[in-house]
Amino acid sequence: MQLSAREYLTQFSNLLQSTLFPVVEDELGPLSEKAKLLIAVLATASPAAHLPPSRGWHGRPSKDRHALACAFVAKAVYGFSKTRDVIDRLKADVQLMRLCGWRCASRIPSEATFSRAFAEFSRTQLPERMHRAVIEKTLRNCLVGHISRDSTAIEARERYPDTPDPLPKKKRYKKGPKAKRSTPRSPGNHIEEQRLMTTEQILAELPRDCSLGVKKSSKGHLSYWRGYKLHLDVADGDIPVTAVLTAAKLHDSQAAVAMMNITSRRVTYLYDLMDAAYDAKAIREHSIALGHKPIIDPVLRYRTTSEKVPLRKNSRAMKKVVTRTPILRDLDPPKAMRFRQRTSVERVNARLKDEFGARLVFYRGAAKIMAHLMFGVLALAVDQWLNRTG
Numbered sequence: 001m002q003l004s005a006r007e008y009l010t011q012f013s014n015l016l017q018s019t020l021f022p023v024v025e026d027e028l029g030p031l032s033e034k035a036k037l038l039i040a041v042l043a044t045a046s047p048a049a050h051l052p053p054s055r056g057w058h059g060r061p062s063k064d065r066h067a068l069a070c071a072f073v074a075k076a077v078y079g080f081s082k083t084r085d086v087i088d089r090l091k092a093d094v095q096l097m098r099l100c101g102w103r104c105a106s107r108i109p110s111e112a113t114f115s116r117a118f119a120e121f122s123r124t125q126l127p128e129r130m131h132r133a134v135i136e137k138t139l140r141n142c143l144v145g146h147i148s149r150d151s152t153a154i155e156a157r158e159r160y161p162d163t164p165d166p167l168p169k170k171k172r173y174k175k176g177p178k179a180k181r182s183t184p185r186s187p188g189n190h191i192e193e194q195r196l197m198t199t200e201q202i203l204a205e206l207p208r209d210c211s212l213g214v215k216k217s218s219k220g221h222l223s224y225w226r227g228y229k230l231h232l233d234v235a236d237g238d239i240p241v242t243a244v245l246t247a248a249k250l251h252d253s254q255a256a257v258a259m260m261n262i263t264s265r266r267v268t269y270l271y272d273l274m275d276a277a278y279d280a281k282a283i284r285e286h287s288i289a290l291g292h293k294p295i296i297d298p299v300l301r302y303r304t305t306s307e308k309v310p311l312r313k314n315s316r317a318m319k320k321v322v323t324r325t326p327i328l329r330d331l332d333p334p335k336a337m338r339f340r341q342r343t344s345v346e347r348v349n350a351r352l353k354d355e356f357g358a359r360l361v362f363y364r365g366a367a368k369i370m371a372h373l374m375f376g377v378l379a380l381a382v383d384q385w386l387n388r389t390g
């Protein structure tokens with residue numbers, strides 16, 4: 001009989017508390033909360049299962065990739081921002097060094113070896129595969145009530161390309177009768193076009209270059225940053241299920257279709273909770289087509305009316321006056337109550353930046369930054385599961 005997600009995690013948590021932690025403490029001494037989380041992440045994600053076998057041809061053998069992968073997991077768990085900080089802590093903390101897989105400090109590689117290993121992990125998407133395996137192991141047979149979707153700014157220390165020169169103005173031709181269409185009309189916007197594409201095609205066309213981003217807060221203030229944007233789908237219990245990194249200039253709605261497709265493959269859920277940035281007809285229709293119920297905070301829209309009024313009192317001259325009347329489109333009480341669950345994605349964004357190293361990013365390039373962030377997302381997901389079952 002296959003265990004449910006809660007039964008599996010309850011047994012796993014009991015195994016950690018009753019068997020694994022006491023054995024490790026007998027050998028390495030008392031464990032801190034960070035050390036316990038590191039052990040739980042390594043036991044759940046199992047980096048060795050996602051690493052390729054060591055090479056067998058002649059030449060200088062590569063350093064142990066399993067120990068290096070464990071070190072980068074420890075970097076996210078302990079919230080280190082630089083690789084040099086991890087190396088210094090490994091050499092000073094015997095317990096952490098043993099947990100990562102090294103027997104003595106002289107075996108710890110140099111910073112250059114760490115850099116080459118991280119480039120390999122980012123190229124092969126090791127943290128993404130580890131996170132996907134954890135989500136499938138824990139949420140595959142579980143019905144999720146709500147998926148909260150949002151993005152957060154990721155500041156990067158790299159240059160973004162200058163704004164290209166504007167295109168030359170097109171030559172204007174004299175208007176004539178419109179020709180009849182011989183082909184069917186294309187979709188009205190890009191989101192409708194994405195609905196006809198595969199998830200891989202959508203992800204391939206999303207920009208991932210460093211750019212300038214702008215976001216308006218709930219109070220109407222604009223904030224700017226240079227770098228990228230991390231899109232997250234968060235399940236009940238503040239568990240991140242899906243993560244996609246794009247350029248900062250991309251609007252949130254352009255990644256919604258791909259996020260819904262990926263999350264629908266990994267978990268079974270009921271409601272899509274999104275803020276006003278995702279208020280589009282095509283997004284609603286795609287969510288319904290996937291078997292979900294979209295709850296989106298409506299955008300404040302206006303109804304424009306125009307009328308002619310006298311230019312002056314008792315004057316025959318008229319002027320045109322345009323008035324804008326707001327259209328109130330509030331959520332009904334049941335939807336508004338469910339929409340409150342969307343704060344889970346805000347808490348995940350905050351914890352990811354405050355505790356798991358997403359606020360200070362010293363890597364360059366979308367692939368390396370995504371790998372750095374996904375190690376933190378992996379640690380955060382396991383930590384939330386332990387909090388739920390603890």
